[in-house]
Amino acid sequence: MDTDHVVPPLLTVEHAGAVATVTLRNPPLNILTSELKDLITTTFLDLSADEGVRAVVLTGGGDRAFSAGANLKEFPERIRLGNAYEVSKQGHRVSEAVRRCRCPVVAAVDGLALGGGLELALFADLRIAARRSTFALPEVRRGVFPGTSGSQLLPRIVGAAQAKRLMMFGDPIDADEALRIGLVDLVVDDGTATTQAQKWGGTLAERPAVAVRLIKRLVDTGATAPLEVGLEYESQLFARAFDTADAAEGAAAFLERREPDFRHE
Known part of the structure; x- marks a missing residue:
């Protein structure tokens, strides 16, 4: 086999006891391509059906981003094709697969969680953030808004006023502000979010x-x-x-x- 032409996976799943760690691997910013979205959906459907899995950790590979969301370069093509509705529904399928996973899901954010990447973190039951993390829903700056469940999930997590602020202004917030408004549940040292999420996963897996x-x-x-x-x-x-x-x-x-x-x- 010619290893120079082997395409690395966009997503990996590692098992440690009853805890599965799902890692996005689309460097450098783990952009959510259509292919990666479908992979997340099928992966979580499979994990939900696995009786041996009792907790899932969702994280991003590399040291720059959980996920920086969708590729803005695709926006002109989406407008031309008029397929924005299906793009939103594809995101809803991801949302449903993660949210309806039979066992608890802990998102570990270390770096950027922007746009669709932040929405992906919202799908989890619990969220841990490294101190260097940045959160934003900047879609309004491009004339749109979060369309893959974010507009509905965010108010349920942080309240209507904070959700409107984040979506209408589109400004970034840091990890401490995310903790203050209830967007994340714990802030930890840089480089340790995934490890802490796996510890939480291990504890959850021990519960009945x-x-x-x-x-x-x-x-x-x-x-x-x-x-x-x-x-x-x-x-x-x-x-x-x-x-x-x-x-x-x-x-x-x-x-x-x-x-x-x-x-x-």
Whole structure:
């Protein structure tokens, strides 16, 4: 084989126990090409179906960016072809695959998270940022706005006013400001975001998997449902959690003053 002509993968998946690490590998800025978006979608669908995976870390390769989003050079061609609707729907497919992954997803941002790259981080359940990270939704400066779930997810995460500020001005914010407004959950030293995300993933993978999955489903559903509907759903899932082997093990371990040995069922 002529190794000089081997095309490196745009995305890799590494497994460490029950934690899978998905790494974007489109240097130098991990631009979200159409091919990479489809790869993210299929990868998360596969991981969600893998019973051996109980947590996923999503990160960007290299030391410059989680992802700088879409390639702006493609915009004139999109306008000419009139296919912006399908571009948005392709992004929605990525969003759905990541958000509906059966197990929790932790995004590790080290560097730039711009436009579609920031939207991709929003799809995760939790976000960790290196201190040098920069976040921005600059689409308004090009006459458009975040169109791959960002306009709907961001207000649910940081509130309507902060979401409007980020999208209407398009100005960048640093990691500390992202933490202040609730865009990220933790800020760590440069170069350590992925390692910390993997630690979180390891802890999540040790928690009883059924309970973790039900928490994720309940919170995501309740965020958009009327309170009465959410409370009824809570009761249903609470009963389901109590009817698991891990619930019985958790109670027994408490009474016996020992650490539980969860079977994730």
